Amino acid sequence: MTSTPTIIDVARLAGVSTTTVSHFINGTRYVSDDLRDRVEKAIAELGYRPNSMARGLRKGESKTIGLIVPDNSNPFFAEILRSIENIGYSNGYSVILCNSDGDIAKEIAYTELLFAKQVDGIVFITTNNSCEHLQQLSDNGIPIIVIDRDIPLKGTDVLLVDNFQGGYEATRYLIGLGHTRIACITGPSLLTPSAERVNGYKKALAQAGIAENPDWIVAGDFQFAGGENGIEKLMNLQNRPTAVFACNDLMALGVLRGIRKAGLSVPGNLSLIGFDDIPLASVVSPALTTISQPIQKISEMAIELLINRLQKKEIKFEEKRIVFPTEIVVRESCKKYGA
Ligand code: RIB
Numbered sequence: 392m393t394s395t396p397t398i399i400d401v402a403r404l405a406g407v408s409t410t411t412v413s414h415f416i417n418g419t420r421y422v423s424d425d426l427r428d429r430v431e432k433a434i435a436e437l438g439y440r441p442n443s444m445a446r447g448l449r450k451g452e453s454k455t456i457g458l459i460v461p462d463n464s465n466p467f468f469a470e471i472l473r474s475i476e477n478i479g480y481s482n483g484y485s486v487i488l489c490n491s492d493g494d495i496a497k498e499i500a501y502t503e504l505l506f507a508k509q510v511d512g513i514v515f516i517t518t519n520n521s522c523e524h525l526q527q528l529s530d531n532g533i534p535i536i537v538i539d540r541d542i543p544l545k546g547t548d549v550l551l552v553d554n555f556q557g558g559y560e561a562t563r564y565l566i567g568l569g570h571t572r573i574a575c576i577t578g579p580s581l582l583t584p585s586a587e588r589v590n591g592y593k594k595a596l597a598q599a600g601i602a603e604n605p606d607w608i609v610a611g612d613f614q615f616a617g618g619e620n621g622i623e624k625l626m627n628l629q630n631r632p633t634a635v636f637a638c639n640d641l642m643a644l645g646v647l648r649g650i651r652k653a654g655l656s657v658p659g660n661l662s663l664i665g666f667d668d669i670p671l672a673s674v675v676s677p678a679l680t681t682i683s684q685p686i687q688k689i690s691e692m693a694i695e696l697l698i699n700r701l702q703k704k705e706i707k708f709e710e711k712r713i714v715f716p717t718e719i720v721v722r723e724s725c726k727k728y729g730a
Pocket residue numbers: 465467468539540582584613638639640641666667
C-alpha cells in the first residue's frame with residue numbers, strides 16, 4: 392500500500408471494485424448494505440480520505456495538462472501524445488502522460504493522481520467505457536476533453552472521427568477493386584471506434600449485395616498479435632478471403648507478418664487495408680493502404696477547447712461534440728481481384 396491510502400487500497404481491503412468504492416463515496420449508484428459496511432470499515436481502518444477531488448478544492452492554474460491514453464507504445468497513441476505535447480507546450484502547458492493499460496483501477500488511480508497534482512485539465516481516451524471517476528472530476532470543475540473513443544461523460548467536449556464512414560470507405564475501396572470475399576479483423580468490440588468501423592464494413596457489403604460471411608469477421612484486439620492471429624485463422628479456412636480490412640494499422644502490420652509466415656504475399660495473395668495511418672504505414676513493404684485519422688487537427692482542437700474553458704472564454708459552456716472526417720490513403724497493399 393502506498394504511504395497515503397488510495398481508493399485502490401480501500402477496494403482491495405473491502406474486497407470490492409474501485410468503481411464500487413467510487414459510487415459509495417459519491418453516491419452515484421446504489422451500493423448494498425453489505426458492501427457499504429465493508430467499504431466503511433476499510434475506509435476507517437485505512438484512514439482513507441477521499442482526496443480533494445471529492446471536496447472540489449481547487450487552487451490557481453498549474454499550467455499542466457493530464458493526458459490519459461490506453462498504451463502509448465501503440466504508434467497511434469504515441470502520435471496523439473506527440474501532438475498534444477507539442478501544442479500544449481506552444482501554449483505554455485506541460486503534459487503529464489498516463490498509460491491506463493486497459494486497467495480501470497490504474498485509470499482511477501491516475502485520475503486521483505492528476506487531481507492531486509492540480510492539473511488544469513485532462514485529455515482522455517477511455518480504455519473500457521466506464522467513466523464515473525471522470526464524471527466526479529468534471530463535476531468538480533476540471534475540464535475534460537474526451538477524444539477518439541465515445542463515452543457518456545456529461546459536461547465535457549468530445550472529439551471523434553467518423554469511424555463508420557472510414558470502415559465503409561475502406562470496404563468500398565476493396566469492392567471497387569473487384570473483391571467480394573472481404574474479411575474484417577475487428578478491434579475490441581466494446582470500444583466505439585471498432586464497433587462503428589465494423590458497421591461501416593457491413594454496410595458497404597450490404598449495399599453491394601455481398602452476403603456477410605461470419606467466418607470472415609474475426610475478433611481482434613487493436614494489437615499486432617491480434618492481426619497475426621486473425622490472418623492465421625482466415626488463411627486456415629477452406630474458403631479463404633481475397634482481401635482484409637484490419638480495424639487498425641497495428642493489426643494490419645500483424646497481418647503482414649502472418650501472411651509472410653504462411654509463405655504468401657500482400658497484395659499478391661491478399662489485399663490489405665488498415666486504419667489510423669500511423670507513420671509505419673508508409674515505410675513498411677508493401678506500404679500500407681489505410682484510412683487516416685486527422686490526429687494533428689484533433690489535438691489542436693482538444694488544446695483549444697481546454698484553453699477556452701480554462702480562460703472561461705465562454706460564459707455558458709455548450710458541450711461540444713465534433714466528428715472529424717477520415718480519408719483513404721492509397722499505397723501498395725491492395726490490388727485488383729484476379730490481376
Ligand atoms: O490503434 C489504436 C486504435 O484505438 C485506433 O484506431 C484509435 O482509433 C483507438 O481507438
